Amino acid sequence: MCAIFGIIGEYNDNQAKSALSLLSHRGPDYCGITQKKNLFFAHQRLSILDTHHRSHQPLKHKNILLSFNGEIYNFQELKSELYFDFQTQSDSEVIIAAYLKWGIDFVKHLRGMFAIALMDGDTLYLFRDRLGKKPLFYLEGSSFVFASEIKALKPFLSTCKLDNDALLSYLSFLAPTPPHTFYEGIKKLAAGEYLAYKEGQVTCKRYFDLLDAPSVLITTKEEALKKIETLLEESIELRLSADVPVASLLSGGIDSATINYFAKLKAMPLQTYTLGYKEFAKYDERENARQSAEFLGLSNTQIEIDENDFIRASDKVMDTLDEPLNDPAAVPLYLLFEQIKKDGYKVVMSGEGADELFLGYRQYFEYLDIQGAATLAHKNWLKKYFRANFSMNREWEWYKRIFDDTLLFRSSGEKFTDLQKNQLMRRNVKDNESLKYLKSYRQRFEGSQHKDESIWYSYIDLNIFQAEHFLTKLDRVSMAHSIESRTPFLDHKLASALFSIDPKLRYGDGITKSLLKEVMRNKLDTKILTRKKKGFSNPYMEYLINSKKINLIQEVNTQTGMFHKKKLDEYINTASRGSFKQHVWGLYVLSYWIKKNLL
Known part of the structure; x- marks a missing residue:
């Protein structure tokens, strides 16, 4: 896990190196730079596989340069079919060999998570992995600049302006939708996209789409369960490979228990971590996690935080995220990774994606x-x-x-509807205006073989709710502590297989995560399989109100006049009574960013 950074065109040497240094947390083990006139191509390395200096990046082969962030889990398999004089034991070199054999289609042979910058002569290619685990941003101007995080691109902006589409899509869907970011001029690649840059021209194309999976290919429950178990076990085993210590998150639920069950089955019992909240038992999963760890025979470290910890970390987290992201769980997760780093771990397994793939949210059934x-x-x-x-x-x-x-259905992350935005904002927002941010996804769905709306639910949630919201949070807060997070449920082969199962097998019995529960029925304790879903809930609103940091919302609005004061007060008052809490957290995060960047 690392950071990539580069400039094509004129650049100032000091400015370039200073911007690169802003990414050092993503790769503190080594900084590599290749530069010449009109090219600055760099890499910050977090050594996970083949920690020897021979695997430092950028890697060079003839006129090819590579800066790669991520893990290619099938690299040994690919190595066996590639005719190349390999000089390292890393997965990075396999990318170059694969490119030489298959051209830009090499990316279709990779199984893993990645952001890739590959320079072939005067052409730059940027790739973001299929399900959006790794970030990739770029800025077009007199020079073309790209980076793993926005903070490294900000120095190259002539002025800092708020992107209107980022604001509106954020209010609707918790995070800006691709290609938008909050900084006008800075864009991001969507999951499954690649970009080609040559002679000042940018071309973006999609190389992967879950909807390409054949519809209703698997029609019996027996076949579905066998396929899921095989791919899930394989996915977890692939992600256990590392030359550094590996740990795992553990809640009281089925997702993390499944990962840890199969890890132990492969003779690799993982140290597990769970978070709890002082004086807020209703949010606490420590006892459930303790029971799960005991059943699985695993060691479990429990971390407790209080209001002071949360408030201490909140500003750091917002700076880490670079732009507004409406997920209050980012703060406690940051604190959890802080402890995991102190304990010496560089890789952590996490359960993202299971809810979207196996219909784990009760609201899916309500929508149906x-x-x-x-x-x-x-x-x-x-x-x-x-x-x-x-x-x-x-x-x-x-x-x-x-x-x-x-x-x-417009994603599980939908918060402010268009009518709510119209009432709140001092501007006209038309009903259904936010559909434009989902238009390309919906068009692909309607043009595919898939007709069951439950497939749409999973598809848009994996592309927006998961890739731009949950995975953004996980990447930034883990990498802030130089930790690589791995998400076995989000293996593209497993996800494609789920999309090929008769949709009714996923929801026909009205039980959330029915197929996953069936797979794990004789493997996990019944308590784990039947526990009510909690999610990563936390007392963020109580902390925000008690600390009076919530006042920032009105303070910033007084200066900007962005929202109607009466309606804003209504939301804040309602949140203090337990409703519309995440709406208000989103306004707080937005206010923090505006104050820091625009006022």
Whole structure:
């Protein structure tokens, strides 16, 4: 796990090296630079495989340069079919050999997580992995600049301006949707995309899409369970490979227990970590995690934080994220990784993706049920009724969409609806305006073989809710402590297999994560399989209110006039009573960024 950085075109040597140094936390073990006139190509290395200096990057082969962030889990398999004079034991060199054999299609042979910068003569290629685990940003100007994090691109902006599309998509979906970032001029690659840059011209294309998986290929539960178990076990085993210590997160739920079960099955019991909250038992999973660790026969370290810890870390976390990300779990996760680093671990296993792939959110089933109302023959009066009786509650919005014949599900991360934004903001926001940020995804879905809406739920959530929200959080807070996070559920072969299963096998019995629970039925304790889902919940709103940091929202709004004060106060007051809490956290994070960057 590392950082990539580069400039094509004129550059100032001191400015370039200073920007590169802002990424040192991602790769503190070595800094490599290749430079000449109109080219600065660099790498910050976190040594995980083949820690020897022979594997330092950038790697060079004839007129090819490589700076690579990530892990290629099938590199040994690829090595056996590539005719190349390998000089290292790393996965990086395999990328060059694969490129020489297959051209830009080499990326289709990789199994892993990656952001890749490959320079072939005067052409630069940038690749982001299929499911968006690793970030990649770029800036077009007099020179072309690219980096693993936004902070390394900011020095090259002539002025700092707020990107309007980033703001609106953030309010809707918790994070800016690709290609937008909060900094006008800085863009990001979407999951499964690559970029080619040559002679000042940029071309972006998609090289992978989960919807390319054949529809309803697997039609029996027996076949589905066998396929899932085989690929899941394989995915976890591949991700246990490292030349440094590996640990794992452990909650009381099935996702992390599954990872740790198979890791132990492969004779690699992992040290596990769990977070708890002082004086807030309702958010605490320590006892459940202790029971899971005891059942699995694993050591479990429990970390407790309080309000002072949360407030101490919150500003650091927001600076780490670079731009607004509406996920209050980023702060406690940052503190958890802080302890894991102190204990000497450089790789951590995490359970992201299971909910989206196995339909682990109860709301998926609610949406499927509500979707049935679209077939009502006589619904005009219901349409008029809902239009005339606005409610802030999300259920009102769901039914309105059905009666309006518009798209119901817009990701599990949807927070502010367009009508809510219109009421809150001092600007006109049209109903369904936010659909433009989902348009390309929906068009691909409607043009695919897949017709069941549950596939759409998983597809948009993996591309937006997971890639731009959860994985952004996981990458930034883990890499802030020079830790590589690995997510076995988000193996592209496993994900494609899930998309090939008859959708009704995933939800037909009305049970969340039904197929995963079936796979693990005789492997995990019944308590683990039947526990109510908690997620990574935490007392962020209590901390925000008690510390009075919540006042920042009104303070910044007084200076910007972005929101109607009365409606803003209404949200804040409602959050203090337990509703619309994440809406308000999102406004707080936004206010922090605006104050630091624009005021």
